[in-house]
Amino acid sequence: MTNVAVENQAEVAGHAVLTVDKLEVRYGPVVAATDVSLTVNRGEIVALLGPNGAGKTSVLKSIMGLVPPASGTVTFFDGTQTHQIARMETHDMARLGIANVPSAQVVLPRMTVEENLLVGALFLAPNTKIARGKVIELFDRFPILAARRKQFASSLSGGEQRQLAIARGLMSDPKLMLLDEPSLGLSPILLKSIFEMLQKINREDGVDILIVEQNVNKALEISDRAYVMRIGGIEFSGNSADVAEGERLKDAYLGS
Amino acid sequence: MDSPEAIQHFLGIDWEATWRDLALHYSSITWAFVLDIVVDYGVYLVSAFGLFILFAAGQYSLGHAGLVGIAAYSTAVMVVKFGVPFWLSLPLSGLAGLLAGIIYYYLLGARLSGFYLAIATFAVSEALVTLWLSTDYLGGALGMHGIPLASQWHTVLIVVAIVIFGLWRLQKSRFWLSFLAIRESPIVAGAMGVNVAGTRMLAWGIGGFITGIGGNLWAHRVTIIAPPEFSLNLTFILLLGVLLGGLRTFWGTVAGGAFVYFVPWLTTTDEPRYRLMLYGLTIVLVLVFRPGGLLPVGAPKKRTVEDLRRIAEQAAAPPGAKTGGD
């Protein structure tokens, strides 16, 4: 498994927001991913693809600190300072402006929609008033959620829960958002709207996005670059347009 | 350079008096005294083995004192009320324990696990104490007396040896693998074909049987049994012995039990309160620093999913059949 570095204009210019270098993730003695290196540059949406069991989710979790990396470095540039976040505590990472949207256990089931949003900012914003202000802001942007503001999050549909999770991520005014399989369990229509939302967030709010996805087509559509994983390592990477056309993608998924 | 007196009064402590006290303490230990403790240890060990079996199968019971009590009381009833001779009462107590274990299984083990099982067994244990306190046939608060002192060192030695032999065979058998499998992961084990319910029942049965014998020996050792003895303190002491030794092998319980019984005697008088303090502190230290138990070999092997699969396969396969390629 070779890691083919991609020559990207922005990368060469040094506007990397997230740099992962030779990351290795283990669960006890089991190696989930090894020698993973990738970058996310300013303004980009980067996709991390690969078949089931390739280790994509493990990589994401490890970047976020939910699973401590066995080795390797992760660097985050927040606009002014560079931080080594590989061994940082997750809650500190959140403070730096990294938001995480998980694939399972997406919302807090026993809290209302409103409260789900509120806690997204409550522990990061300077005071409660500001956090509440952001809630109102986000209800404006997500009218579907606003309509259900007092309902318990567990009563929302799958698509609505994903929206809620993304909205919660936005509550903290993040600079980087990590999403794990946002398309999971969604109908094609919902999928379309979620992905459009992601593009909007990227363009208008200036949030850089790293997205792990099973839905290869959709992911390649909205992303600028993609890395394809296979059995615990990165197989190849490139501009999303190139990856979509190429043969290597099919090989990676169908295996040999 | 320093005079003997100066050395003596070093730091203001009267060392001579201290040595004198310790010498007195140690000299008062005669061989008979040591033998006494060893016999107590042997009796304790059998009941601890019973708990070990339960734990080894993942049945974390916090109410073992109750099971011991059932054994002790049934022994007392047999011997005192019906005049059953000691050697006959032993297997009968074992059977009583077996029965109790199976009841425990049906009542609790089959439906509950983890935390709930632990709390429920504890509650049952305390409830039993209350029950015994109010049952006049069993002597109420005063308990039962008049049990002959049949647990002499040779008897206990033989029984313990037999039990250890049985455990040794058990640990080598494929039942043991089933125990491990359902402890590590009942779901995986079940999926691999291990009869989880049956194995659990077996664990309770065997554990109950051994505890039955243990309780019998105990009753024949203390000759008087009363309800307050079978409560949390006893459970804790049994628990400590098993946990200190780790769950990999029953020899761990042997070592753990030895610690529980012999270490306090090394240090000071027979003050039970100090002993319990020591136990409490010990268990905290052990768990924080060495969750696998005191024995160096006690540290649990890291099991991969492959190991689990292999264990479950072997456990589920009929005896003599070859398992698939590893």
Added chain:
Amino acid sequence: MTAGYFTELIFIGIATGALYAIVAIGFNLVFGTMNVLNLAHGATMMVGSYGLLLVFYVGLDNFWLAAIVGMVLATITGLMIERLTVRPLRGHWWNTKIATLGAAVFLENLVQVITNGHPQNVPRPFDPTYYAIFGSFEVSDFQVLLIVVSVGVMLGMVWFLKETKWGRAIRVLAQSPDIAKCIGININRITIIGFGISGALAGLAGILNAATFGSTYPFVGLLLGLKGIVVLIVAGIGNMRGALYVGMVLGVVETMAVGLGGSTYRDLVAYVAMVLILLVRPHGLFGEEGRVVREV
């Protein structure tokens, strides 16, 4: 047995149950939300009552001051338990349980050794005045105090969990530790806060218990703690309101049993109730499927 006597029993039962409820709520905060079964909660209660005694021992005669000291000591104990037994063993719930048990045994026997084990007399805050209501039965203002305090504790806890920042953090942690971390919650800090509050509540329960019976002893935490666990399980772990209701009902049923059958059966009620619930509806009367249930 007159109607007056009957009602009196009920009232005593409610007051007793109120105490159980406070124990259960303190337990609940840590167990229902952080999945930590703090078996040293009972010992912490005992520390609270002995802190009370300590103040009187040094000559200060003020009950309320002593109560505060007792609660502070209990809070400190709770924090130490967190630091020494819970934090190092985070994630291993079984080991944590045993470790807290070990800490409890250690504490109880330590106090036993220090005080030579005799039950100590505890001065009452005020001599209870009995009011005759509805003719022949009497209630004491102390009992009323107990009930008011326990309802207050329950309401306070519900408010804390629902409306305050840290309360919300605890609830988030209960539902998803991962999400909690990702939104900036420092789990260590929250656990400390939870244990501190739980310790304070334990101290309160211990002090109230000592004042009710007029005495305390080193192992007082065992029985009281067990009753608290029973209430928790019957009500459903994590449910604060349920803990209050179930606690009071338990107190009433117990007192009835004693009134009718004699004191030997008092504790049996709790055990039977628990085993029954575990067999029929393990997640408790007010609980939902799954281990951790509604917090409020």
